Amino acid sequence: MEARERLTEAQINEDLLGPTLRTPRWFWPVAGFLALVVLAGVVSFGLMINRGLGLTGLDRPVMWGALITTFVFWVGISHAGVMISSILRLAQAEWRRPVTRAAELLTVFALSTAAIFPLIHVGRPWRLLYWFLPYDFPRMVWPNVRSPLIWDPAAIFTYLSGASLFVFVALLPDFALARDRTRGWRHRLYSVLSLGFRGSLRQWKLQAIAGILLSALILPVFVSVHSIVSWDFAVAMSVDGWHATIFAPYFVIGAVHSGVAAVVTVMALMLWLFGWKRYIRPEHFDSLGKLELAVGIGWFYFFFLEVVFGLYGLGGPDLAMKQMQLTQWPWSLLFGIFIVTAAFIPIPLWMFRRVRRSILAMFLVSISVNIGMWFERFLIIVPGLARKQPFAFSWGTYSPRPVELIIVAASFALVLLGLLLFTRLFPPIPIYDMKEGQVLHQDLQVGRRRVPGIVRE
Amino acid sequence: MARRSVLGLFREPEAAAKAVESLQANGFGENEYEVLTGTPYPEGAFGEKPVKHRLYVFPFIGGISGLSVALLLTIGTQVTQPLVTGGKPILSLPPMAIISYEGMMLGAIIFTVLGIIFESRLPRPAMGLYDRRISEGFVGVLVSCEEDRLGAAERALRDAGANDMKHDTSGGSRQ
Numbered sequence: 001m002e003a004r005e006r007l008t009e010a011q012i013n014e015d016l017l018g019p020t021l022r023t024p025r026w027f028w029p030v031a032g033f034l035a036l037v038v039l040a041g042v043v044s045f046g047l048m049i050n051r052g053l054g055l056t057g058l059d060r061p062v063m064w065g066a067l068i069t070t071f072v073f074w075v076g077i078s079h080a081g082v083m084i085s086s087i088l089r090l091a092q093a094e095w096r097r098p099v100t101r102a103a104e105l106l107t108v109f110a111l112s113t114a115a116i117f118p119l120i121h122v123g124r125p126w127r128l129l130y131w132f133l134p135y136d137f138p139r140m141v142w143p144n145v146r147s148p149l150i151w152d153p154a155a156i157f158t159y160l161s162g163a164s165l166f167v168f169v170a171l172l173p174d175f176a177l178a179r180d181r182t183r184g185w186r187h188r189l190y191s192v193l194s195l196g197f198r199g200s201l202r203q204w205k206l207q208a209i210a211g212i213l214l215s216a217l218i219l220p221v222f223v224s225v226h227s228i229v230s231w232d233f234a235v236a237m238s239v240d241g242w243h244a245t246i247f248a249p250y251f252v253i254g255a256v257h258s259g260v261a262a263v264v265t266v267m268a269l270m271l272w273l274f275g276w277k278r279y280i281r282p283e284h285f286d287s288l289g290k291l292e293l294a295v296g297i298g299w300f301y302f303f304f305l306e307v308v309f310g311l312y313g314l315g316g317p318d319l320a321m322k323q324m325q326l327t328q329w330p331w332s333l334l335f336g337i338f339i340v341t342a343a344f345i346p347i348p349l350w351m352f353r354r355v356r357r358s359i360l361a362m363f364l365v366s367i368s369v370n371i372g373m374w375f376e377r378f379l380i381i382v383p384g385l386a387r388k389q390p391f392a393f394s395w396g397t398y399s400p401r402p403v404e405l406i407i408v409a410a411s412f413a414l415v416l417l418g419l420l421l422f423t424r425l426f427p428p429i430p431i432y433d434m435k436e437g438q439v440l441h442q443d444l445q446v447g448r449r450r451v452p453g454i455v456r457e
Numbered sequence: 458m459a460r461r462s463v464l465g466l467f468r469e470p471e472a473a474a475k476a477v478e479s480l481q482a483n484g485f486g487e488n489e490y491e492v493l494t495g496t497p498y499p500e501g502a503f504g505e506k507p508v509k510h511r512l513y514v515f516p517f518i519g520g521i522s523g524l525s526v527a528l529l530l531t532i533g534t535q536v537t538q539p540l541v542t543g544g545k546p547i548l549s550l551p552p553m554a555i556i557s558y559e560g561m562m563l564g565a566i567i568f569t570v571l572g573i574i575f576e577s578r579l580p581r582p583a584m585g586l587y588d589r590r591i592s593e594g595f596v597g598v599l600v601s602c603e604e605d606r607l608g609a610a611e612r613a614l615r616d617a618g619a620n621d622m623k624h625d626t627s628g629g630s631r632q
Contacts, residue, residue: 008594009495009496009592009593009594010593010594013592013593144540144542146535146542146545146549146552147552148552150552150556151552151555151556151559154555154556154559154560155555155559157559157563158559158560158562158563158566161563161566161567162562162563162566165566165567165570166566168570169570169573172579176592177495177592180589180591180592181589181592195574195579195580195581196579196580196581196582196583196584197577197579197581198493198581198584198585198587198591199493199494199495199496199591199592200491200492200493200578201491201492201494201498201500201503201505201508202508202510202576202577202578203577203578203579204494204497204498205500205508205510206508206510206512206573206576206577207497207573207577208497209510209512209573210512210569210570210573213512213513213516213569214566214569214570217516217562217565217566217569218566220562221559221562221566224555224558224559224562228555432495432496432497435495435496435497436496436497438496439496439497439498440499
């Protein structure tokens, strides 16, 4: 651990609450641009509703394309947030302090965005009602309540509710702090949200237990969500290439791989945009890089197993799918991009301390991972469906059309816009947690060296 | 007799701990004083007794409630819409287990959050005696007691080195 600057509570308040209470000059142009991209996505969706799904590249037998890929991608991104926050809280890792809230927020915004995608994908979102009500009594047509597609919303709803409540509880002391520093409508808003939190010893004690207890409760939910998303594929009767028992752990670790990378992206952006050099330091990127290295190697192992099981089993559909992914144009090109950007570039680079401590390098590598991981999901979904199936009377290939690409781009803008607007109202770094770090921080004399240490109960 | 409050503000946590010690020595009970800080301090830093709470009960109650609702939902929907799928029984366990698990966890999380709010004695519609300097690093020692003991409380706070004091009736602060 590096030597750290001693900061007063007033300084921490000023530094971390500043961007929330005073609008940075770049804020509205950036927010406006992102809002325009989101608007383009809304218009594209409107066109899809008006003209029909014919505007997309979806056609038999490929009825899941870029939109479902993006759904899986955002569910994956949402995973690292609460996982990082929970594991680091349970392990009482000191470097968690500036990371946790950004990670939790990423979960909330990425998961909310993911939840929109199945509705966009079906083209007629109002038919969601039929999930709740049987819609054709005379012909005895019912929704299948045992379908894996029912599990998905249940898991996502639980995870989103849990993650949002987790963020809310951790925000209580910061709402109180903002309440004490504002007037007018902001003061009224923070007064309501803080619920009258005053910082009594009882409230702090409960706050500490809350972090541990909610972390322990949300971790099993985190594992279940992407397992269930993987079962959308693995349990599907009609696509043989998806029938892999390894899918659940492979999806979970893939989600962590892309999610931790996304946390690095957000941390770097926060550092550059708000100038929080005193709070987000190279040692945090170093620790995230080490975590990414372990997760990345684990993910690559599962990826390798998935390929080997597919080839070694000598099952016709599995072999055909692997052959398509690895050798057939344009899938082979996409496969090359995926494996280079998600594994061959980042994993070796994370082995070097200089790379892990370079914020620009970590930022670029994190973007590379998520480009690769989007293609990974695309390569599972589309080639799986694009093959000729038994009893298929027509089949073809798939390429995303402009409406789909615009909606995919809009989803990235939506997540970024959500994060940006959040920082206008609430601090994206837990201020009380940073202050606790200062209280517990002690410099220790060890022989001739003075080393920073942390008091832990 | 009417209850009155006085809030002592301390720049140093050691002085606040001394004030708490002095209040205890003057016979003030646990429910008569409260330490307010803008930072979480380690438990016992101000000589206070460990906080008692029943937070751990809430997730269990929530988990059982969530499981019950989820079972009711899954059994209810399958019985009211008895569609045989793939020759499987109407009450098929694997899909029920997943919904039940998610329901149980959701119930546990919601009840835990409610428990945190309840056990933290929140929400508080009125803030009572408070000073915004507490969130800037000052430590507040708030004493609420019978009117005739207010003088003793003030003395204890002043002797420990309070930098400022506030009273609930006047609304202002006096040294």
